[in-house]
Structures are given as C-alpha cells and as structure tokens.
Amino acid sequence: xxxxxxxxxxxxxxxxxxxxxxxxKLLAEEIGYRFxxxxxxxxxxxxKSINEIFTENGEPEFRKLEGDVLAQxxxxxxxxxxxxxxxxxxxxNWSYLHHGLIIWLDAPIQIILQxxxxxxxxxxxxxxxxESKLRSLLEQRQPMYxxxxxxxxxxxxxxxxEIATRILATIPSILKQQ
Ligand SMILES: Nc1ncnc2c1ncn2[C@@H]1O[C@H](COP(=O)(O)OP(=O)(O)OP(=O)(O)O)[C@@H](O)[C@H]1O
Ligand SMILES: O=C(O)C1=C[C@@H](O)[C@@H](O)[C@H](O)C1
Ligand SMILES: [Mg+2]
Numbered sequence: 127x128x129x130x131x132x133x134x135x136x137x138x139x140x141x142x143x144x145x146x147x148x149x150x151k152l153l154a155e156e157i158g159y160r161f162x163x164x165x166x167x168x169x170x171x172x173x174k175s176i177n178e179i180f181t182e183n184g185e186p187e188f189r190k191l192e193g194d195v196l197a198q199x200x201x202x203x204x205x206x207x208x209x210x211x212x213x214x215x216x217x218x219n220w221s222y223l224h225h226g227l228i229i230w231l232d233a234p235i236q237i238i239l240q241x242x243x244x245x246x247x248x249x250x251x252x253x254x255x256x257e258s259k260l261r262s263l264l265e266q267r268q269p270m271y272x273x274x275x276x277x278x279x280x281x282x283x284x285x286x287x288e289i290a291t292r293i294l295a296t297i298p299s300i301l302k303q304q
Contacts, residue, residue, distance in 0.1 A: 130301055131157065133203035135226030139271055141264055142211040142251065143242040144231040145286060150208035152290040163208040164195045171195075180249035193219055200225040211263075212250075214270035227300065229293060230274035235260050237282050276300050 136153060138146040147163050154161035165176060168191045172179055179188045192209075193216055199207055200222040207226070213219050239257055242248065253259040278293055 130298060131227075135159075135200065135203060135205045135207055137207045137209060137223050137226050137228045138231055139209050139214055139223070139228060139274055140211065140231035141233070141238055141260070141267070141271075142248050143238040143245070144211075144233045144280065145289065146208040146211075146231055148286045149231065149289050149293070150206045152286055153293060154206035156290055156294060157206075159204045159206045160202075161206050161208070162199050164192055164199070164213065165208075165210050167195045167199075168192060168210075175247070177247060177249050177252075185249075189216060192216075193222075196222045212267070214267055214273075220273070227276065227297065228274040229276045229278060230271045231278050231280060231289070232271065233280040234282075235264065237280065 136150075136159070138150050138153075140146055147165075150163065151161050153159070168179070168188070169175060172191065174182070176188065179191070189212065192213055196207075196209070196213065196219055199205060205226075209223075213223075235257065238260060242251060242256070246252065250263065251259060276293070276296060278289065278296070280289060284292075
C-alpha cells in the first residue's frame with residue numbers, strides 16, 4: 127500500500143461525528159503516515175477551543191484559519207489529514223484537497239445523532255433540534271462531499287478498525303482509475 131500511494135496524502139472529509147479523526151489515526155498508523163487533524167491544529171494555534179473561536183471570533187474567522195491550515199499541510203507528503211466537517215464549503219479548499227486522495231466518510235444521520243447526542247464541543251450542533259440542524263447541513267454539503275475520490279458508507283456496527291481496513295482495500299482500485 128505504502129508503495130502504490132507514493133507519499134500521496136489522504137484527506138478525510140464528511141459530516142461531524144462520522145469518524146474522520148478516529149479512523150484517520152488508525153489509517154495513518156497502518157500505512158506509516160503522520161496524522162494531522164485540522165481542528166486540532168487550529169485549537170493549538172489559537173490557544174482556545176472551537177466553541178470559543180466560534181463565540182469570540184465568529185465562524186468566518188474559523189473558516190479562514192481552517193483554510194490556512196489546509197494550505198500549510200498540503201505542502202507535506204505522507205499525511206493522513208482529518209478535516210473539519212465544513213471544509214468542503216470553501217471553494218478554495220478544494221485546490222488543496224485535490225493534492226491528495228479525498229475520502230468521504232458517510233454515515234446515516236441517526237448514527238451521527240447517537241454518537242454526538244451528549245457532545246457539546248461542536249458549536250454548529252448547539253441547537254435544540256440537532257437532527258434538523260444535521261439534516262440541513264448535510265443537504266447543503268452533500269453535493270460537495272460527493273466530489274470525493276472515494277465514498278465510504280459506514281454502517282452502525284462497523285468498527286473504526288474495520289472502516290480503516292476497508293478504505294485501504296479500496297484505494298488500489300481508485301488509484302488505477304486516476
Ligand atoms: N466506527 C465507529 N463506531 C463507533 N463509534 C465511533 C466510530 N467512529 C467514531 N466513533 C465515535 O464517534 C465520535 C465522533 O468521532 P470523530 O471525532 O472521529 O468524528 P469526526 O468526523 O472527526 O467529527 P468532527 O468533524 O466533528 O471532527 C467519537 O466519540 C468517536 O469515538
Ligand atoms: O461540520 C462543521 O462545520 C464542523 C466540524 C468540526 O470538525 C469542526 O471543524 C467545527 O465544529 C465545525
Ligand atoms: Mg474530527
């Protein structure tokens with residue numbers, strides 16, 4: 127696997143809670159890549175949480191930081207990059223994502239709801255009606271997510287390890303097409 131990838135970065139995209147961070151770490155370990163999470167880089171650089179950035183600086187500032195981080199990481203090779211769920215909405219970001227293979231992790235809203243029901247670290251989900259909020263975000267984003275090179279649909283029972291294994295098994299077929 128490591129040979130056929132030739133150092134090309136893997137970018138994980140998809141909705142909040144779908145498992146980009148969790149699966150990304152496993153993928154990186156498996157293929158001997160470094161793991162980068164754009165949300166984590168932003169939090170470290172800003173010295174505050176994502177909730178604080180949204181509240182104190184606003185979402186546009188967060189999106190600017192996100193684009194800056196993506197621009198910086200795409201200068202490196204051999205990375206698995208877990209992105210934030212909204213990264214696909216800035217057209218400019220696609221020029222960075224296309225430096226590597228783009229993998230869309232896609233899970234039914236019900237799975238995401240179960241996972242994030244007790245989570246208060248995602249500012250866009252601090253809404254009384256989390257399900258409607260998720261549905262409306264997915265509706266806006268789905269056309270963008272679907273531009274990925276690889277679409278991985280996740281079932282409720284699949285473990286992060288199984289998902290990582292399935293991604294690695296599928297990559298050779300998409301590399302051949304390119
Ligand atoms: N396959 C899985 N099965 C069960 N739980 C999972 C699975 N993948 C991730 N999770 C859990 O779901 C939650 C969200 O996962 P994670 O943080 O990796 O999502 P994310 O896509 O990175 O979200 P965000 O876009 O907000 O950063 C975590 O609690 C994680 O442990
Ligand atoms: O889907 C989104 O817009 C977000 C997802 C998270 O990864 C963070 O980037 C932030 O909470 C926004
Ligand atoms: Mg994440």
